[in-house]
Every structure is written in structure tokens, then in C-alpha cells.
Amino acid sequence: MALANVNVCGPKTARVCAKSMKMDVGAKVGRPGAMSRVVRVRASAEKIDFNYEGAFTLPYAPVREALLPDGPWTVIDGGVCAAKGFKVAGYKAGLRKKGTRADCALIVADEDATCAGIFTTNLMCAAPVAFCKKQLAGKPTARALLINAGQANAATGDAGFADSQATADALSKALGVAGDDILLMSTGVIGQRIKMDKLLPAIDVLAANVEASTAAANAAATAICTTDLVRKTIAIEVDIGGKKVRMGGMAKGSGMIHPNMATMLGVVTCDAAVSPEVWRGITSRAGTNSFNQISVDGDTSTNDSLVCFASGKAGNAVITDANSADAKLLEQALTAVCRGLAKAIAWDGEGATCLIECNVSGAMDDEDARVIARSVVCSSLAKAAIFGHDPNWGRLACAAGYASPVKHNFNQNDLKLSLGPHQLMDKGQPLAFDAVAASQYLKDVTGVHGTCVVDISVGSGPGKGQAWGCDLSYDYVKINAEYTT
Amino acid sequence: MALANVNVCGPKTARVCAKSMKMDVGAKVGRPGAMSRVVRVRASAEKIDFNYEGAFTLPYAPVREALLPDGPWTVIDGGVCAAKGFKVAGYKAGLRKKGTRADCALIVADEDATCAGIFTTNLMCAAPVAFCKKQLAGKPTARALLINAGQANAATGDAGFADSQATADALSKALGVAGDDILLMSTGVIGQRIKMDKLLPAIDVLAANVEASTAAANAAATAICTTDLVRKTIAIEVDIGGKKVRMGGMAKGSGMIHPNMATMLGVVTCDAAVSPEVWRGITSRAGTNSFNQISVDGDTSTNDSLVCFASGKAGNAVITDANSADAKLLEQALTAVCRGLAKAIAWDGEGATCLIECNVSGAMDDEDARVIARSVVCSSLAKAAIFGHDPNWGRLACAAGYASPVKHNFNQNDLKLSLGPHQLMDKGQPLAFDAVAASQYLKDVTGVHGTCVVDISVGSGPGKGQAWGCDLSYDYVKINAEYTT
Numbered sequence A, B: 001m002a003l004a005n006v007n008v009c010g011p012k013t014a015r016v017c018a019k020s021m022k023m024d025v026g027a028k029v030g031r032p033g034a035m036s037r038v039v040r041v042r043a044s045a046e047k048i049d050f051n052y053e054g055a056f057t058l059p060y061a062p063v064r065e066a067l068l069p070d071g072p073w074t075v076i077d078g079g080v081c082a083a084k085g086f087k088v089a090g091y092k093a094g095l096r097k098k099g100t101r102a103d104c105a106l107i108v109a110d111e112d113a114t115c116a117g118i119f120t121t122n123l124m125c126a127a128p129v130a131f132c133k134k135q136l137a138g139k140p141t142a143r144a145l146l147i148n149a150g151q152a153n154a155a156t157g158d159a160g161f162a163d164s165q166a167t168a169d170a171l172s173k174a175l176g177v178a179g180d181d182i183l184l185m186s187t188g189v190i191g192q193r194i195k196m197d198k199l200l201p202a203i204d205v206l207a208a209n210v211e212a213s214t215a216a217a218n219a220a221a222t223a224i225c226t227t228d229l230v231r232k233t234i235a236i237e238v239d240i241g242g243k244k245v246r247m248g249g250m251a252k253g254s255g256m257i258h259p260n261m262a263t264m265l266g267v268v269t270c271d272a273a274v275s276p277e278v279w280r281g282i283t284s285r286a287g288t289n290s291f292n293q294i295s296v297d298g299d300t301s302t303n304d305s306l307v308c309f310a311s312g313k314a315g316n317a318v319i320t321d322a323n324s325a326d327a328k329l330l331e332q333a334l335t336a337v338c339r340g341l342a343k344a345i346a347w348d349g350e351g352a353t354c355l356i357e358c359n360v361s362g363a364m365d366d367e368d369a370r371v372i373a374r375s376v377v378c379s380s381l382a383k384a385a386i387f388g389h390d391p392n393w394g395r396l397a398c399a400a401g402y403a404s405p406v407k408h409n410f411n412q413n414d415l416k417l418s419l420g421p422h423q424l425m426d427k428g429q430p431l432a433f434d435a436v437a438a439s440q441y442l443k444d445v446t447g448v449h450g451t452c453v454v455d456i457s458v459g460s461g462p463g464k465g466q467a468w469g470c471d472l473s474y475d476y477v478k479i480n481a482e483y484t485t
Helices: A025-030 A032-044 A063-067 A127-138 A157-175 A196-209 A214-223 A276-288 A325-347 A366-378 A380-387 A394-401 A435-447 A474-481 B025-030 B032-044 B063-067 B127-138 B157-175 B196-209 B214-223 B276-288 B325-347 B366-378 B380-387 B394-401 B435-447 B474-481
Strands: A086-091 A104-119 A141-148 A182-186 A232-240 A243-252 A265-270 A305-310 A355-363 A416-419 A422-426 A451-457 A463-470 B086-091 B104-119 B141-148 B182-186 B232-240 B243-252 B265-270 B305-310 B355-363 B416-419 B422-426 B451-457 B463-470
Touching: A063 A232, A063 A325, A086 A196, A086 A214, A104 A127, A104 A196, A104 A214, A104 A265, A104 A276, A127 A157, A127 A182, A127 A305, A141 A157, A141 A196, A141 A265, A141 A305, A157 A182, A157 A196, A182 A305, A214 A232, A214 A243, A232 A325, A243 A325, A265 A325, A276 A305, A276 A325, A325 A355, A325 A463, A355 A366, A355 A380, A366 A380, A366 A394, A366 A451, A366 A463, A380 A394, A380 A435, A380 B474, A394 A416, A394 A451, A416 A435, A422 A435, A435 A451, A474 B380, A474 B474, B063 B232, B063 B325, B086 B196, B086 B214, B104 B127, B104 B196, B104 B214, B104 B265, B104 B276, B127 B157, B127 B182, B127 B305, B141 B157, B141 B196, B141 B265, B141 B305, B157 B182, B157 B196, B182 B305, B214 B232, B214 B243, B232 B325, B243 B325, B265 B325, B276 B305, B276 B325, B325 B355, B325 B463, B355 B366, B355 B380, B366 B380, B366 B394, B366 B451, B366 B463, B380 B394, B380 B435, B394 B416, B394 B451, B416 B435, B422 B435, B435 B451
Parallel strands: A141 A182, A265 A305, A355 A451, B141 B182, B265 B305, B355 B451
Antiparallel strands: A086 A104, A104 A141, A104 A305, A232 A243, A243 A265, A355 A463, A416 A422, A416 A451, B086 B104, B104 B141, B104 B305, B232 B243, B243 B265, B355 B463, B416 B422, B416 B451
16 A cells, blocks of 8 residues: 555644655545544645645656746746646545555636636547536636546546536535536546545545645646656746736646647646637647647547636736737747646656657648658657667658648658758758767767757748657556556 | 578579578679679579578468458469469568578569559658659559669659669660569668669579569568568469459568558569459559558558559459459459458567457448547557557547547447457446456467457447557567667
């Protein structure tokens, strides 16, 4: 039985250091004696003093150091709590088959927050995806988002949808908000129903313990992870309309990563004031240029979801014109946050030793460029070659060639291709290159879990696009051959 | 320096057993002394007595034992030499970077043979693909097909196309046939030009040594292999129009296998008399239902080609009506041969421990069913789970759900799913199942390199389709991480 380093106690008791704690809150909650305790938590809003330095944390992805695009913003602390108007909690309900990590996260907006989402295109979509799509179709605001790891609640039929509804009902009651204010995400094994006997009591604990702190944001980012080796979280501050606007995000994902959507789960909180229509457009385009441009293994998940909240607490004049400078800057910032998180997912791809970034230019339009870039980072053969430090660039050219659908007349005699600083092809002709040096480039980037850059130009068109993936190693197979048994 | 077990000698000398031979014909041809010898070969049609029991053979895929679909035909010996009117040769020119295997194959029709082909959809297509498409657009017959392994002659620019032309010119001269009677295929490393100094002298040897024998057919099937661990060849006999029609095929492929096209290379010879129009339609549909339904790694090659010859030597009345019973039977037989070979490619997928067959029913039409079946056999996660004996069927349902494009309204509540004899899902609801027994099923099929069967029904439509793939093992990564360096 795995133990979580979590302390269960009355409000305002002192935090206890990780090493001294041996109690498994999830297990306790599941026992009759603990159940009554949870009821007390709900009744009295009893606080649980989580030790967020302990089992609620994972090492972090280098989003702020390496993966966040540059722009007119400053990196700040706080993750999804950086924006004003949001409180979060992470908790271990005991949903995972094994492991000591928290498995539930709750994000609560103090008041109605403008909300937009994009979701997996998999027709076999999970119950929480169907639930969220229905909620957001009916109402452009939300108050709370509950995320669980452990079970994906996908391919669970009508019973799975009933579980989602029961979860939302319980959360609505615990928070005292309307049922249509609730959003849900799940991640974990497909085809397994959520352990409702563990989740329902946890909802009360989460609801009673949300807070606006970096520690809570990190705990939430940890709780939603599955095979992730690092948590993905970032926050930035940007001047918009003369006010400081804050934006924080978290994401999870490591395998079953492919457009569209390409994350498993992503959440961004923001305190800008923005109309639902403008926010919806910004969210959609930011997702297109980030989470929809990453792949780990070509598998589009059943549960992929990105939800972006805007609380309006920053005090800026409400952005209602999609073409205004404020809207453009807000989109630029949201795209950066999403890209930082999306790249972190690819960087943390199952078994990966490097991030692969493919930059395509010269395409007929941006969408063509994105399609070609995705094709390259998805190629199993290119990925295996990079893992093996093999500058087998023919596989990169090949993958560019089978990108589909590409609207323009791809002419192989226009192809230009570089691997890091090494140009390997020009005008469709192979160039002589130093194979030892090119191999060393791959050794260097994989040695530090860095970024392998592939630049491809396919013609003279204005279209540009980027995509991110990772190399394919023995560990990918190992992780996925042994996932449920 | 690797040595080939090949004997160079005058015509009609005795064959020498494999173990006694240490001469490297490829290397000899490359030396000045040997060159004059080759010239003599061309001038006098000197025969080289290949020892086809030695380095010209690979173990064979179980096409006749397990992979050929049942039908009103009989399996016969002879491979691509089984049909009347064709002669072949395999030879080691020395094109491979390493290894002792032959690397060139030549198929020659005694007279003009009706010919149809289908080719990769990769826009980055190899020079021989462009060459063949041009040839077959101009003329519905051909006399000879030369195949080389070692270099793919893809992404080689104008120089690569010139190499193809020079190869065809040399073959045309050696055989004394017109330039537009020649077809070409290449396979090997992308981005490398063919070693023409090795290939050109070999053409004379091949031309002088074609013969109609099972040994020669096996040598040719071996010569075209790259990372293949087994040769893929089959021949059948079928009664059409009161005559015995023979059909033989060979294929190569193990990695970079994905629709469309999904083989790397395939050749079928047949002695039916059939009009070019009917043969073209039959070839196209047979390819759609075989080579275009397999995947090893999701990578569509630059060189994929299937060429089907019909010599007309069987003596049947020429089939000119595509809707006649004879045409239907011919198509059924060609589809069977192509399926047997295509399944052999998936069976021999790089690092594979089993073939995966996905049967989809209940789709709106056959194309939808094929798309869904392909999606399932392409899923890296499903493939890794099967390798790990993990009945993680959620990954199979997930992959069915993201199949694209599917025209009909896929409803996840209609999904039915079985893994071998174990039904795991019905009407979109997970069923209780014996996970240990289901895992044992996977252990059993992978233990004997057998077939893992996945049956999926997506509704009540009439559409049916099949696709074939293989599991994803550590060895796939190993093979592809170390391919060129």
C-alpha cells in the first residue's frame, strides 16, 4: 500500500515536514472512521494542512528556463494561482492503481469566469469531454474544474456519463454553485470507471481546501499527471490596456499525444477582462498553434481537453474587439503559455531523451506548414534515428513528403533541410555534410535532454509552422508494454 | 569485406555447395580484371552458376502455411517464376553497406506483358517511382523490371533521375528491348545515390542469367530485402476459363510501412490473358485491399511500388469484361496473393513478435471499415500493449475512435470489441472479462509469432474491412536507431 505524505488535522495546525508523515489520506477517507471525518470537513470547512513539499510534487519541466517562447512578458510564480480570482487544491483520493502521488485537482474561480475550451476530436471521447462540451455550449462561464487521474472514464458507456454527472452534482453541492458552473476532466486508463467511492469523499476535502498559492498550484499540476515524469506549469505577467494581466497554466501528458488535440489535459487561468466571443477565438487559435502541434506517439487520446478561464479581475477595460491591439497581445501571451506547456509535454514524452522542434517555412499557407511540421515530428523512423544519434535525414525528407493533406503542389526539388546547424539538403539535392559532426549534434542535444531542431523549407510561399515531438527510445516501449499489467 | 557464396564460372558448370564458396562476385566485378570478364558475359551471354542454396536465400515467411487467404486455388512452387513467360535472376552487385546478401533482382517477360502498377503517394517520391509512373502512363506493357536494394535513390534530385535513366538504358541494351519496356524499383537508404559503378556491370550479369526456376525466384525475393528477416514469396494456380492460370508474387518490406502504399516493393507475375484496362482495375483494387491495409510504423515510404505483369501465356480467352466471372476470379486470386505477401510484410515488421489482424464490420461502407481497421493496427500504444501481453483494450477502442476520415456518424455506444476469443466490449459498454486469460492469449500468439486477432463492430452498416500490423517491441527501436550509423 502506497502512502502519501499528507497530514490530516484541524484548521491552522502547523505543517509537518514530509519525512515525518506516514498517513495515507486516501485510504483513511475510504474507511468508515475517516468517512465521518470527511463529513465533518464538509460541514465545518475543516482545513487539511497538506505538505506540498512532499509527495504532492514532481520535478518540474524546464518551461520557464527553455520552453516558453520569448515575448513582452515576465515569468512569475504561482502557476494556475498566479491570476487573480482563482483558488486550487491537489489531493490524493486513492484513485491510482499504485503510486504515492495525489490524483485529484480542483480549480475554483471566485466568481463567474469567462471560459472557453477545445477538446479531442476522437469519436470515442470520454464522458467528461462530452460533459464539458455540453456545459460550454450552454454557458460561456464556469466556476470550477475538477480533474482526476487514475481512470480516464473513457469507453465506459452510459455508466461513465452517469459517474460524471454524479461527480459534478457532488462538487456543485460542496461548493454551493450551480450545476452548470462545473467542468470535469479525467485521465488514466481507458475503459475503467472512476473509483467513485474514493472520488466523492475527496470532493469535499478539495472544496474545503482550495487556496491561492504557488504550493497549491504545484500540487494540482502534480495531481493530474500520469506517466509524466515532470509537472508542467508556468505563469506570466503582461501589460495589457495599462494593467498587469496575469496568466498561469498547467498541463499533463506524456503518452497518447497527437493532434487533434495533442495534450491530454491543459488548464489556463487568466485575470484579463475579455468577452466570451473574443476569448473563445483566442483559445481556439492558441490551441491550434500549441497543443495541436505536438505528438509523442501518434495516438489521439479519448480525453484531450484544454480549458481557459478569464476572471476579469485584472481591472483592464473589457476586450471586445478581436482585432484590437489588446486582443492580439492577449492571444500572443496565451499562445506562449500554451506553447510552453505543449512543448513541455513533448519534452517529457514517454521515454524521450530530447524535444524535437520542426520549423517549416515556404509553404503555401500556415496550415500547410503546420501539417508538414507535424508529419516530421510524428515519424517513428525519424524519432528512432534521432534517439540513435543517426543523422539519417532521408527519413525527415520522407516524412515531409507524406504529410497529408497538403493543399499546395509540394515540389521535392524545392526542399531545403537542416538538422541543427548542419544543412543537409538544398533545392531537393543532398549536400555533402560532416556525418560525424551531425551525429555529435544529436549526442549533444540528447545528452542534456535538450532540443533537436529540424528546419525545412518547402518552397517560396509565405506559410510558416512549427511542431514538437520527441525521440523514440526503448523506454517508450517499456513504459507502454507494462502500463496496466 | 563480406563474402557472397556465389560461384563465377562458365556455362553449365556444376553447382558448388554453399560452404565451399568464398568468392565475392560483386567485388570481382568491381575490379578491372573482373570487368573484362563481365564484358565477356555480355558479349557471349556467359552463364554464372549461382548457388541459390547459399547466401542468396533467407528463411521464408509462412505465406503458404498461414498467411495466404483460402480460396479456389492451389499453392504451387515457383514464386515469380511460376507463371509462364517470365525469367528472373538475383545477384550480388555489392550495393549494400554491409552484409552478404544479393542486392539486385531482374524479372524479364519473354514477350510484351500487360502491366499495371500502383505507387507511393509520398510527394517525396524516389526517382524509380517517377520513372515507372511515366513509363506506365505511356504504355500498358513492359518487358523487364530491375530492382536494387542498398540505396533507395530517393531525395537524390535530378542526379537520381539521371541514374534511373542510365540504368534503364543499360538494361535495354543488355536485353535488346526498347527503352520504354523497362521498369525500375529501388529500396534502401533514402538520400543516397545508387552505386552506379557496381550496378551497371551487374546489369549484364543479370541479363545473361535469367532463368525460370524456383531457385532463381527465391534468389530474386532475397535480393530485394533490406531489414527483412524473411523473404516473402508465394505462387498459386487457379482454373480460369477452363485453363490453368498461374500467379506468383514476391515482396519486400519490414519498416517504413504504411498506407498508401504500404509495402515497400511488390511484384506479381501472372500468365492470364487479360486486357490492360481490366488488369489495371484488378491491380488497383487488389492493392487497396492488401498492401494499402498494412502498417508497421506509420511511415509511408518514398519508394513503395507494386507492379503486376500478365503474360497471356496461360491460353485462356482474353478477359476483357471487368464484370465477367473470369475477371472476378482473377481479381480474387490476385487479391489473395497480394494479401498473403502484404500480411507477410506486417508479420515480418521490424522487431515484431506477432502479426496483428484487425477485422472491422458494421461500418457504413468498406472504405470506412478499412480506415478504422488501419487506425487500430497503426496505434503505437495498442502495439506496445500487445507486445507486453497487456489486454489494454481501451487503446484499441481509442484508436478506432480517432480513425479519420470516417464518413458515417461513428457512435461509440455501438462499439463491440474482441481480442481473440475474448469479448471485451459490447454496445459501447466494457464487459467483465478474464484479464489473465486475455493476457495468456497474447502470450500464446507472440510466443509462436502467430496472429493476434482484433474484431471490432462499429454499427449495423454493411461495410467490412481488414488491416494488418504488428506489435511494437524494443527491437523496432534498436533496428531503427542503428540503421545507417
